[in-house]
Amino acid sequence: MVAKPIDHFGPLLEKKQWSEILALLKDNSIPFVLEPLVRGEDSENEAGKFVVKDPAGNLLEFKYYNNFSGTVAGNNK
Numbered sequence: 001m002v003a004k005p006i007d008h009f010g011p012l013l014e015k016k017q018w019s020e021i022l023a024l025l026k027d028n029s030i031p032f033v034l035e036p037l038v039r040g041e042d043s044e045n046e047a048g049k050f051v052v053k054d055p056a057g058n059l060l061e062f063k064y065y066n067n068f069s070g071t072v073a074g075n076n077k
Contacts, residue, residue: 008051008059018048018064025052033059040066 013021022036034051046066051059 008061010051010059010061010063012068013062013064015046015048015064015066018062021062022050025050034061 025032030052032050032052034049036048036050038046038048040046044067047064049061049063051061054060
């Protein structure tokens with residue numbers, strides 16, 4: 001998959017919070033710009049994300065990392 005640049009912002013959450021927000025969005029039939037995706041499930045490097053639009057059309061990306069320092073912060077060398 002080739003990464004595409006998008007203008008967006010959003011929170012970095014704990015997995016539990018991410019899952020709760022995901023459930024609320026699904027329960028309320030909110031459409032996804034980027035469907036929920038979990039990589040490396042059940043591993044130390046597990047990460048999830050999805051993208052939705054707010055009522056003003058802004059793109060909001062919701063992410064979590066099981067090991068933030070090992071996956072993201074550690075890549076800033």
